Amino acid sequence: MSAAGGTPEQEVARQEQVQGAAAPAAPDGAGGPAVPEPVFRSDVTVELVRSSASDADVLFAARVSTRGEASLDDLRALGTGAVDEKARARAAGLVNYLMRDRHGSPFEHTSMTFYVQAPIFVFREFMRHRIASYNEESGRYRELRPVFYVPGPERRLVQEGKPGAYRFTAGTPEQHALVDAEVRASSTRAYEAYRAMLDAGVAREVARVVLPVTTYSSMYVTMNARALMNFLSLRTRREGSTFPSFPQREIEMCAEVMEEVWRGLMPVTAEAFERNGRVAP
Amino acid sequence: MSAAGGTPEQEVARQEQVQGAAAPAAPDGAGGPAVPEPVFRSDVTVELVRSSASDADVLFAARVSTRGEASLDDLRALGTGAVDEKARARAAGLVNYLMRDRHGSPFEHTSMTFYVQAPIFVFREFMRHRIASYNEESGRYRELRPVFYVPGPERRLVQEGKPGAYRFTAGTPEQHALVDAEVRASSTRAYEAYRAMLDAGVAREVARVVLPVTTYSSMYVTMNARALMNFLSLRTRREGSTFPSFPQREIEMCAEVMEEVWRGLMPVTAEAFERNGRVAP
């Protein structure tokens, strides 16, 4: 089946060593690597690492319906920048029409890869979006770092209303102090348990079960613009949306950065999405 | 957009009340509902709740290729049981041929819905399978119960080998005792933090961030037989498989029950899957 030349295992073994080497050295050389101190954050990281996504990608795909082989000439004209103002206005009109009448497939010929750091409970919601590609840090393959999310002072803490339509209001100073203290203490305690098991030789995949869902993880996610619009329509809360959404704030923080980046890549499409009630076509 | 007659909200509100009513009453009536005691389990629950899946479903779908409209007559004969031994042998041969040469689509005209209770870290792996439908208990919509997974005495605790090809060996009594104690203490502490935040009026979706990934959740998952075979090929470890897999034991526990159930529904297909190296067609 395979000509397993040993190389792959060696490759992975080498990576393991690199990883070990990257661990902080013991401060006094007295006994193995030092235990990292827990770190607490209240933000998320979202970076665009690769993309092939522009408004022009929507146009050639849409025009093949009515123009067939001539769409390829359009595409080449786009490539040379040989497009005048009138063509631009027509293009915006076509994108708006596609969005409004929900012709979604032309928006799929695009690709954006994001690197995301966020707590596990955010990843749990994120990965329910199936029209996307994911690779995530593994709690089986590497030792997890003690980085935990703790709600910041601007996080609204009190939930009102009914399932599916929650509203949130600010917490009292006491509530904020309590949340901050409990999350820190509980996460620290959990990490100590994790370390104790690792130090006793227990497998990473077993030890990690005690870690809370507020532990940060990292992943790469790749989506096309249609899937991204579906994500945004469900994971941002905006007045004026045709269909209301009530996302948890922390995934909305990811979605907001993604939308900002996407708007930079595909401004005409982003404008049409907004104008048409933020309904994914 | 919608003729919101108030009914939906009332429906959900009623559900909330039902849920509240179902919470255990305070033992002494002194002040609100009693705090549930943490429960620890070492198993998973997998129940088949709905299915439309039989070997015959593969046959009619495969035969439409070569028999077209006549496949419908075959289907009706199957329905009346008017199928003799020879037909049965031919059917098994056809299923084996489809499996061997990876004609996968005929296996898709089937559907199985399972109810699963397992820890969150299992659900995290499970939901990476995108050709499936999921609905899961929500930590935003309901108060989570303090039920936690703790590795049982037969769980191998020590990991050897390299990423992608781990082997596990039994832990020592000391390791087992440590894991048991740490998981119980850490989970209990986390649940106390969760309760403290809830009792102070903090939203469920915020409070739950401290809960560990060993907390049980529940879900319904629906898959067709082709997607199930892909799941089984990746989430069970078996000698003789064409492609080796090294699943975490806890998701394999789910997969084993699913396979057993599926074998009961589609014995000819399950046999062909086994015979052909457990490669999903």
Place this chain on the structure above:
Amino acid sequence: MSAAGGTPEQEVARQEQVQGAAAPAAPDGAGGPAVPEPVFRSDVTVELVRSSASDADVLFAARVSTRGEASLDDLRALGTGAVDEKARARAAGLVNYLMRDRHGSPFEHTSMTFYVQAPIFVFREFMRHRIASYNEESGRYRELRPVFYVPGPERRLVQEGKPGAYRFTAGTPEQHALVDAEVRASSTRAYEAYRAMLDAGVAREVARVVLPVTTYSSMYVTMNARALMNFLSLRTRREGSTFPSFPQREIEMCAEVMEEVWRGLMPVTAEAFERNGRVAP
């Protein structure tokens, strides 16, 4: 790789023989099987052959969000019919709420398999729906039958308006006569070419290239209710739909039968779909 016991090939060979045997005998025994006469139809065939789809399937999946493990008790109550009028009203309210706010996943735990006979140009549109499973009669594996679609007298023949928003008006008697004559003559001529090549020993997959897209094919298609609603929203034209659709009439004829069948299986869901503007959740 495989323990090819010869059985699969023999199985397929036997099927081939059966297929040959089913071909009409030569009328006078003079020389091989008779050439079938072309048949012309103006309708489509859609039959439900398997299903596991009921309104109750939506309920248990939706309720796991708020009720977790208790949803299983609900499910069992449904199974025993122990559900009163109030429960029914609540259920309808919940389904309507899910539809209105586009919580689509609970509708996925259902499965319907249809057998469809329709012209190739309909299948071409049908199979663009990717959240579905298909198996179709093969022009490579079997000799195709000379059955062709010809527009009936009620088919509107004249197109007005713009791409994406066409309107159709009745054809004149002359137009109808022309279409009828041209489709019959052209299809008959194509079939003669097909037969001539087959009779000369040319492979089926080559000979079939001359057959028109109006040739009937047959397939099995399996969908869940969410995918079906998406199909219906795009492939039926209805006043009052939130998003307008302008399907070709022939695929709409398939969609109408599918909707009728589905409404019988899941009346509460179908009613909520209609009430909420025929937007797939």
Place this chain on the structure above:
Amino acid sequence: MSAAGGTPEQEVARQEQVQGAAAPAAPDGAGGPAVPEPVFRSDVTVELVRSSASDADVLFAARVSTRGEASLDDLRALGTGAVDEKARARAAGLVNYLMRDRHGSPFEHTSMTFYVQAPIFVFREFMRHRIASYNEESGRYRELRPVFYVPGPERRLVQEGKPGAYRFTAGTPEQHALVDAEVRASSTRAYEAYRAMLDAGVAREVARVVLPVTTYSSMYVTMNARALMNFLSLRTRREGSTFPSFPQREIEMCAEVMEEVWRGLMPVTAEAFERNGRVAP
């Protein structure tokens, strides 16, 4: 719902005019546009029009499992070209390991868009691949051009063996002459019928039903490298493949160009695919 400012319709109307204007003028001005002459081809067109796909894309996605946030540094090093020979060898080893043990997800963070011209019977097979995005020329929205596929002299015409494992041998000169003559005559006749209906004012979507499946169409298709490998494994026939495939020659002609292009973009991945039996991971 929408602020239909008339622009979209005008946009489309303008496109229609452009399309009309592009039609060849009547040679003598005597009576409307000239009827295009049928064109016959024996090849397919496949052009890469957009891509974001390199071996490096596989690496960062794979390394996030074991290196988490450090994979981002790797990615940046790749971007600056700061990668030595040893790193290259390790990369190739990792890609080979992923391919061999079927860790497929890292190959998904890539995107390739192809423009394809091929006969309808090829598109029918192509679009059964559901993990891809398609936009195709529409027989409802535009008048189709009379371009038809006719098997060339090197096309093997005679089929031997059984369904699922056909072998093809060369046709005789007589068979070739027959196929050539029948395809040309039948296609020409069909196109005359199409024109006659159009000229009589019949809608394009009705008139086109007479066109044969050998009529060329054009489309854009976007796939990631994992989906492409699945396509290649099924649509090319190669000695030494782990799983045998028996594609129709015409879709294999498309697949061969796609593979060649892809090999240029991702040579390490293409090499690993070949070395591991052409099994899509």
